[in-house]
Amino acid sequence: MTHNNPEYYAANQVDQDPYDVPLESIDVANPYLFAQDVHGPWFKRLRDEAPVHYCADSFFGPYWSVTRYEDIMQVDTSHEIFSSEPAITLRDADEDFPLPMFIAMDRPKHDEQRKVVSPVTGPANLRYFEPIIRERTIDVLDHLPVGEAFDWVDKVSIELTTRMLATLFDFPFEDRRKLTYWSDVSTAIPGMGLIETEDERRQEMLVCLEFFTGLWNERVNKPPANDLISMLAHGEATRNMPPVEYLGNLVLLIVGGNDTTRSTMSASVYALHNNPQQFDKLVSQPDLIDSMVAETIRWQTPLAHMRRRAKIDTELGGQQIKAGDKVVMWYVSGNRDERFMEKPDDFIIDRPDVRKHLSFGFGIHRCMGNRLAEMQLRILWEEILQRFKRIEVVQEPERTISSFVHGYTSLPVVLHPHHA
Numbered sequence: 402m403t404h405n406n407p408e409y410y411a412a413n414q415v416d417q418d419p420y421d422v423p424l425e426s427i428d429v430a431n432p433y434l435f436a437q438d439v440h441g442p443w444f445k446r447l448r449d450e451a452p453v454h455y456c457a458d459s460f461f462g463p464y465w466s467v468t469r470y471e472d473i474m475q476v477d478t479s480h481e482i483f484s485s486e487p488a489i490t491l492r493d494a495d496e497d498f499p500l501p502m503f504i505a506m507d508r509p510k511h512d513e514q515r516k517v518v519s520p521v522t523g524p525a526n527l528r529y530f531e532p533i534i535r536e537r538t539i540d541v542l543d544h545l546p547v548g549e550a551f552d553w554v555d556k557v558s559i560e561l562t563t564r565m566l567a568t569l570f571d572f573p574f575e576d577r578r579k580l581t582y583w584s585d586v587s588t589a590i591p592g593m594g595l596i597e598t599e600d601e602r603r604q605e606m607l608v609c610l611e612f613f614t615g616l617w618n619e620r621v622n623k624p625p626a627n628d629l630i631s632m633l634a635h636g637e638a639t640r641n642m643p644p645v646e647y648l649g650n651l652v653l654l655i656v657g658g659n660d661t662t663r664s665t666m667s668a669s670v671y672a673l674h675n676n677p678q679q680f681d682k683l684v685s686q687p688d689l690i691d692s693m694v695a696e697t698i699r700w701q702t703p704l705a706h707m708r709r710r711a712k713i714d715t716e717l718g719g720q721q722i723k724a725g726d727k728v729v730m731w732y733v734s735g736n737r738d739e740r741f742m743e744k745p746d747d748f749i750i751d752r753p754d755v756r757k758h759l760s761f762g763f764g765i766h767r768c769m770g771n772r773l774a775e776m777q778l779r780i781l782w783e784e785i786l787q788r789f790k791r792i793e794v795v796q797e798p799e800r801t802i803s804s805f806v807h808g809y810t811s812l813p814v815v816l817h818p819h820h821a
């Protein structure tokens with residue numbers, strides 16, 4: 402069964418040694434394992450002892466965990482066996498308030514809708530965006546306090562990704578923090594911070610829909626433009642969508658472009674602070690920025706998992722999976738699989754095959770914004786290296802309480818400019 406009590410996980414498991422818990426009782430969906438950054442040894446145990454593992458009871462109901470690189474690849478690319486419907490996170494879709502979105506659809510509807518919006522992150526648009534992103538990055542960096550502590554998550558990671566998102570939607574710039582808020586609300590677990598109940602989430606999401614409906618109505622009567630709302634309003638496969646499907650796809654694009662890139666921006670600062678030799682390597686060889694960005698995306702794995710549902714009875718890693726079972730691909734574990742790479746827990750900016758990580762997924766749902774995210778990160782680091790000789794992390798970060806969004810809620814830093 403699925404449990405409704407938000408206290409379900411509070412004191413559970415987190416302080417225990419994973420090797421003291423019977424294998425069958427392990428439940429890696431516990432959001433506190435991630436918030437307290439202790440999930441690593443739990444996944445290592447599963448990879449070694451039960452790479453396709455059944456958890457019979459959890460807050461999210463029963464589910465299978467797939468934790469090795471090769472098995473995850475197999476699930477992610479076997480679309481005829483594993484469905485993305487009706488939801489791609491452990492949390493089930495709200496039956497009274499379903500939010501259809503193309504990441505949680507199978508073929509052919511997925512392909513038709515993805516085709517409508519994919520040009521927004523295509524090569525031509527990326528060329529168009531590059532100078533805009535650089536200008537905004539410079540503006541944010543040049544207005545940061547120097548020599549005193551501030552929160553990198555709020556002042557840089559959130560600010561830059563929100564500006565980018567506002568650009569993709571051609572969203573009123575002064576209202577851009579609404580996007581951050583709706584992104585956070587849509588992934589929050591009721592009772593664990595931002596919202597108290599599912600009902601509250603619905604109310605907030607309806608406010609989001611109302612705002613975006615105003616923008617749709619403006620654009621649908623104008624010639625097609627390059628922003629996401631115009632693309633949806635004019636696209637053949639999307640222009641007659643019911644309002645909830647418009648909302649669902651908005652949530653997808655807001656969360657897709659927001660939390661993930663935000664976490665990577667914070668992770669890059671944190672990882673380079675804790676690995677000064679890697680930072681020195683980057684300073685002496687700035688052409689390693691692209692590779693450092695890919696390594697950060699692997700090392701952080703901004704989305705810890707994607708979930709599928711078995712369409713038919715099937716076998717995986719010697720386990721019998723039944724039609725209807727939830728199957729969770731833990732990218733956060735596959736990216737640390739010792740069978741797939743050497744020293745997976747280390748942050749090594751010039752790793753061979755650095756882009757072969759799982760963080761963007763594989764198959765028909767492979768991330769649509771990966772090139773855009775990498776470009777944002779590259780520009781950020783090109784501009785950081787011009788200005789600062791060091792970004793010092795002065796306090797351990799606080800982390801998101803979630804087993805889906807793997808990120809940071811605060812990261813206090815002090816900047817040390819080249820010419821102090």
Ligand code: HEM
Nearest residue numbers: 504657658661662703760761762763766767768769770774
């Ligand atoms: C470092 C940053 C990012 C990470 C780690 C990330 C990760 C992911 C993952 C894991 C998936 C699902 C893959 C699968 O199921 O196989 C996905 C899909 C998606 N991402 Fe990203 N993403 C990032 C940035 C972005 C950005 C900037 C956008 C903005 C447009 C975006 C838009 C999407 C969309 C629309 C999908 C759904 C694709 C589909 O279902 O066909 N992502 N992303």
